[in-house]
Amino acid sequence: MFQKKEKPKKRESFIKRLRARINKGEDWLKYDLANLIPGGKIDEDALEDLESILITADVGVKTTELIIEDLRKNLLRNELKDLDTLKAGLKESLLHILGDAEKPLIIEKSENPFVIFMVGVNGAGKTTTIGKLTRQLKNDGHSVMLAAGDTFRAAAIEQLQAWGEKNNVAVIAQQSGADPAAVVFDAWQAAKARSIDILLVDTAGRLQNQSGLMDELVKMKRIVARHDESAPHEVMLILDGSQGQNALVQAKKFHEVLGITGITVTKLDGSAKGGILFAIASQLPVGIRFIGIGEGVEDMQPFRPKEFVNALLTSSDED
Numbered sequence: 001m002f003q004k005k006e007k008p009k010k011r012e013s014f015i016k017r018l019r020a021r022i023n024k025g026e027d028w029l030k031y032d033l034a035n036l037i038p039g040g041k042i043d044e045d046a047l048e049d050l051e052s053i054l055i056t057a058d059v060g061v062k063t064t065e066l067i068i069e070d071l072r073k074n075l076l077r078n079e080l081k082d083l084d085t086l087k088a089g090l091k092e093s094l095l096h097i098l099g100d101a102e103k104p105l106i107i108e109k110s111e112n113p114f115v116i117f118m119v120g121v122n123g124a125g126k127t128t129t130i131g132k133l134t135r136q137l138k139n140d141g142h143s144v145m146l147a148a149g150d151t152f153r154a155a156a157i158e159q160l161q162a163w164g165e166k167n168n169v170a171v172i173a174q175q176s177g178a179d180p181a182a183v184v185f186d187a188w189q190a191a192k193a194r195s196i197d198i199l200l201v202d203t204a205g206r207l208q209n210q211s212g213l214m215d216e217l218v219k220m221k222r223i224v225a226r227h228d229e230s231a232p233h234e235v236m237l238i239l240d241g242s243q244g245q246n247a248l249v250q251a252k253k254f255h256e257v258l259g260i261t262g263i264t265v266t267k268l269d270g271s272a273k274g275g276i277l278f279a280i281a282s283q284l285p286v287g288i289r290f291i292g293i294g295e296g297v298e299d300m301q302p303f304r305p306k307e308f309v310n311a312l313l314t315s316s317d318e319d
Helices: 014-022 029-036 045-057 061-076 081-099 126-139 154-167 182-195 211-227 246-258 274-282 305-313
Strands: 114-119 144-149 199-202 234-240 260-265 287-292 300-302
Touching: 014 287, 014 305, 045 061, 045 081, 061 081, 061 300, 081 274, 081 287, 081 305, 114 126, 114 211, 114 246, 126 144, 126 154, 126 199, 126 260, 126 287, 126 300, 144 154, 144 182, 182 199, 182 211, 199 211, 211 246, 234 246, 246 274, 274 287
Parallel strands: 114 199, 114 234, 144 199, 234 260, 260 287
Antiparallel strands: 287 300
């Protein structure tokens, strides 16, 4: 007698998983707002408490001041009467700050490969993000090649090659210790010869204050620009969302040196606080491409401000 197979459980949507992970425990807005005004009255003291909540949630002092000032104006107009109106006012302010931060990665077809440099500090998740992005790009119908530009660590080359095998894409690599610029040179020529749509370049993790390594990235950019003056077409900075305001410091320095064109924020599930995205959006003229909440390929999705703000202000029992 055959046992009836159980149907696999339907995976929750990305937004529901994002909401659950950001709102886990008692760390962020859903819990804090509900306990902010137990007496039901919105007053200046409540706004001061909210200010502290936002700052400790990595939103940052400058960005928090903008949010509280908006709410204070509403309070003076007698528009903040209860928790619901506070949430509505806060939602409007948060969406205003995110503004133009939603900027999807657009791949333009041309006779040359579309070159993406992936940069960031050690441990931010660059190589894993490359693997996830490769899968998504292939699913969208693009051909992809990887370049192992992190030649300082043999493990980094091996990790990238593992992602190449997993996604069935070629990886251009040299031995550990080779000149990263030479790897980029070889990779571009190979991608061009094979009519590859997109060349994803892994780079060595570096701190924003390591001027020698930052200069090396500039050299890599210069090498690829010799082949195609418009390349690299994307310099994507990978930031660890759990790093808080330090992530903003990193972003500013990388942008100053390299002119980053997009940001991916990883490990939001490890922080339970998404406030850093507001600090980035308010202080950098760079779009947020993707956000990540886990290790799976499906755990990285394009950044959508409305979904993100809803995840901060709503719990699953309010669906």
